Amino acid sequence: MILTGADIVVNCLKDEGVEYIFGYPGGAALHIYDAIYNQDAVKHILVRHEQGAAHAADGYARATGKPGVVLVTSGPGVTNTVTGLATAHMDSIPMVVITGQVPSGLIGDDAFQEVDTVGVTRPCVKHNFLIKDVNKIAETMKKAFYIASSGRPGPVVVDIPKDITAQKAEYHYPEAVRMRSYQPRTKGHVKMIKKGADLLLAAKRPIIYTGGGAVLADAEESLTKLVDILGYPSTSTLMGLGAIPATNPNFLGMLGMHGTYESNMAMHQCDVMLAVGARFDDRVTGDLSKFSPDARIIHIDIDPSSIGKNVRVEVPIVGDCKSVLEEMVRMLDGRTGEIDRPAIDQWWQSIKKWKSVDSLAYDMSDTVIKPQYVLQKLFEITRGEAYVTSDVGQHQMWAAQYYGFEKPRRWINSGGLGTMGFGLPAAMGVQLAFPDELVVCVTGDASIQMCLQELSTCLQYNLPVKIVNLNNQYMGMVRQWQEFFYDRRYSHSYMDALPDFVKLSESYGHVGLRIEDPKDVEDAIKEAVNMKDRLVFLDVITDPTENVYPMIAAGKGHNEIQLKPSDDILEERELA
Amino acid sequence: MKRVISLLLEHEPGALARVAGLFTARGYNIESLTVAPTEDPSLARMTIVTRGTDAIIEQITKQLNKLVDVVKLRDLTEGRYLGRELMLVKVVANTADQRNDMQRLVDIFRGRVIDVTDSTYTLEMTGNSEKVDAFLEALAQVELIEVVRSGILGIGRGKQTLKA
Numbered sequence: 001m002i003l004t005g006a007d008i009v010v011n012c013l014k015d016e017g018v019e020y021i022f023g024y025p026g027g028a029a030l031h032i033y034d035a036i037y038n039q040d041a042v043k044h045i046l047v048r049h050e051q052g053a054a055h056a057a058d059g060y061a062r063a064t065g066k067p068g069v070v071l072v073t074s075g076p077g078v079t080n081t082v083t084g085l086a087t088a089h090m091d092s093i094p095m096v097v098i099t100g101q102v103p104s105g106l107i108g109d110d111a112f113q114e115v116d117t118v119g120v121t122r123p124c125v126k127h128n129f130l131i132k133d134v135n136k137i138a139e140t141m142k143k144a145f146y147i148a149s150s151g152r153p154g155p156v157v158v159d160i161p162k163d164i165t166a167q168k169a170e171y172h173y174p175e176a177v178r179m180r181s182y183q184p185r186t187k188g189h190v191k192m193i194k195k196g197a198d199l200l201l202a203a204k205r206p207i208i209y210t211g212g213g214a215v216l217a218d219a220e221e222s223l224t225k226l227v228d229i230l231g232y233p234s235t236s237t238l239m240g241l242g243a244i245p246a247t248n249p250n251f252l253g254m255l256g257m258h259g260t261y262e263s264n265m266a267m268h269q270c271d272v273m274l275a276v277g278a279r280f281d282d283r284v285t286g287d288l289s290k291f292s293p294d295a296r297i298i299h300i301d302i303d304p305s306s307i308g309k310n311v312r313v314e315v316p317i318v319g320d321c322k323s324v325l326e327e328m329v330r331m332l333d334g335r336t337g338e339i340d341r342p343a344i345d346q347w348w349q350s351i352k353k354w355k356s357v358d359s360l361a362y363d364m365s366d367t368v369i370k371p372q373y374v375l376q377k378l379f380e381i382t383r384g385e386a387y388v389t390s391d392v393g394q395h396q397m398w399a400a401q402y403y404g405f406e407k408p409r410r411w412i413n414s415g416g417l418g419t420m421g422f423g424l425p426a427a428m429g430v431q432l433a434f435p436d437e438l439v440v441c442v443t444g445d446a447s448i449q450m451c452l453q454e455l456s457t458c459l460q461y462n463l464p465v466k467i468v469n470l471n472n473q474y475m476g477m478v479r480q481w482q483e484f485f486y487d488r489r490y491s492h493s494y495m496d497a498l499p500d501f502v503k504l505s506e507s508y509g510h511v512g513l514r515i516e517d518p519k520d521v522e523d524a525i526k527e528a529v530n531m532k533d534r535l536v537f538l539d540v541i542t543d544p545t546e547n548v549y550p551m552i553a554a555g556k557g558h559n560e561i562q563l564k565p566s567d568d569i570l571e572e573r574e575l576a
Numbered sequence: 577m578k579r580v581i582s583l584l585l586e587h588e589p590g591a592l593a594r595v596a597g598l599f600t601a602r603g604y605n606i607e608s609l610t611v612a613p614t615e616d617p618s619l620a621r622m623t624i625v626t627r628g629t630d631a632i633i634e635q636i637t638k639q640l641n642k643l644v645d646v647v648k649l650r651d652l653t654e655g656r657y658l659g660r661e662l663m664l665v666k667v668v669a670n671t672a673d674q675r676n677d678m679q680r681l682v683d684i685f686r687g688r689v690i691d692v693t694d695s696t697y698t699l700e701m702t703g704n705s706e707k708v709d710a711f712l713e714a715l716a717q718v719e720l721i722e723v724v725r726s727g728i729l730g731i732g733r734g735k736q737t738l739k740a
């Protein structure tokens with residue numbers, strides 16, 4: 001079948017099974033847009049800004065596990081997606097981003113809307129391509145999908161000059177591609193898995209520490225099984241929440257800078273640590289020189305470069321978390337009698353003592369709404385089953401702390417890059433993927449304004465996202481750091497001249513509700529959730545002075561956690 | 577510690593930029609880098625000389641391996657290898673004495689004079705980096721006009737090979 005380059009691109013998407021493509025047209029992409037016009041297999045979602053397209057595709061990918069697809073034009077179309085690419089890259093999210101480019105003959109001439117797309121995007125993608133031959137489009141598209149979704153996933157950019165999309169070629173979409181330079185290893189080394197299993201059985205103070213890799217690998221079943229047959233305490237990074245159900249009795253909550261006291265203390269004092277698809281990020285480890293001094297570490301990761309990058313690992317296991325954990329469960333299943341139960345019981349006693357501190361407790365108020373309370377009510381009303389997206393800052397941490405995720409792929413946030421503006425467009429992608437599910441965007445008055453224009457996209461495609469705006473009139477996390485570390489000099493963190501979010505939502509054709517009294521929180525959330533076919537913007541006026549606790553300040557160790565404003569650093573010896 | 581890393585990569589536009597970009601983005605040091613196509617025109621071979629602790633070198637090799645265009649990689653310093661560098665030096669050679677001295681030095685180091693003008697000699701020297709350095713030191717009294725070094729090309733000894 002002889003087709004134009006543009007038709008080939010669209011046929012590749014169709015043959016790849018792509019459901020939605022998020023994009024914004026422009027000169028260099030117009031042939032491809034024309035090809036989209038002439039078919040209805042691949043549905044195009046028109047965003048209001050290219051950053052929104054990237055985040056929406058990212059949200060779609062996080063919720064479904066399938067690669068998110070974006071189409072933008074050259075120049076500003078590309079530079080506007082860069083934040084979205086970097087966001088996806090940091091969290092290893094599979095995406096294929098097709099970018100129009102100026103005609104081949106003009107490349108390098110500083111043509112209108114020209115940017116060196118491959119150069120600009122190179123550091124924030126897994127790989128990128130510039131197609132110079134119409135005969136290479138199909139094979140390159142297949143490679144892009146393969147690279148994006150295999151191994152450690154990530155975004156892939158395919159840059160196509162306009163003249164190439166007009167030329168014609170025979171269309172054939174390859175079933176598979178083989179690349180001599182890219183063959184990710186998925187199966188873990190059996191000897192290493194056995195060594196890991198032996199070390200786990202010998203542990204007296206074990207901890208299982210899981211990250212986003214466990215979610216990406218769909219490892220939740222084998223992971224939960226492992227935790228259950230061992231009966232060992234487990235904790236999760238921000239990115240891994242939901243892989244082990246929050247209500248699992250062995251789960252201690254999130255760890256790290258704003259993690260629970262029991263998680264961080266258990267990490268600090270453990271003798272054996274099993275890290276599953278986690279990368280020992282600085283927000284998790286705190287000061288590396290103080291990190292888990294006694295731990296012998298087993299690390300499962302599909303990316304060899306993650307292992308041994310920040311901490312020394314005794315048992316490295318390169319492989320897909322799911323298949324490695326399945327193998328490990330098989331090995332451990334008949335051997336649980338070897339576990340040193342008295343030692344483990346004693347370990348649990350220590351953990352229970354740390355747990356009794358109730359590090360997530362906060363002071364309730366009758367007059368001003370506490371943000372933690374809003375998240376608790378949201379969790380209760382939705383039974384931990386909603387898809388929750390967030391932006392970045394205090395609201396993100398409160399959502400992670402107080403919304404107990406029972407399932408993986410329900411907690412969708414920018415953990416690595418920390419991109420404000422992510423929440424709303426990501427929620428659009430999730431809602432399109434799951435039109436009948438409840439999708440909540442937990443955000444703040446500063447973050448929501450960064451991709452606010454997407455309210456218009458939500459109306460066009462009838463996306464009934466529920467926005468919970470924790471409005472404290474500040475960039476809350478910036479304010480918190482200025483309070484703690486800059487002697488309360490609140491430099492440019494106050495959000496003066498906020499819009500009336502209710503009227504704003506109404507002007508975009510949505511429902512807006514303002515809540516100022518703690519008594520109204522529960523009913524307002526219920527009302528919003530029950531408006532199944534409308535986008536509801538809940539503008540919740542919250543306590544502007546509230547801070548996120550517990551907190552481990554940057555450069556501190558896990559045992560130097562601060563629980564309350566009045567607390568000095570609570571050291572483990574004071575509790576013992 | 578100095579390391580010599582040899583890699584085979586897809587001979588594609590942009591492959592060099594990916595390698596160079598990785599070193600700057602992650603703050604690794606490059607002492608020298610050479611790249612050229614191989615007998616298989618679809619492959620390029622690169623030799624990188626870098627320095628770092630064992631942990632940094634481990635990260636460098638892992639991160640390089642992660643690049644989609646990198647086909648194979650070996651840290652030559654882990655085994656026995658041969659490293660050779662080519663240097664071209666243009667020196668002032670006006671007088672007969674200068675010219676005779678220069679010719680003698682070049683003979684001692686088994687180099688060659690590859691271009692002569694009425695006022696200059698251009699010399700070619702090949703060898704391991706120590707020899708090339710030593711030759712430069714021996715030229716201390718000579719007025720140098722230009723020095724061009726290729727950086728190290730490395731190859732494993734005997735059965736240690738790097739093939740796609």
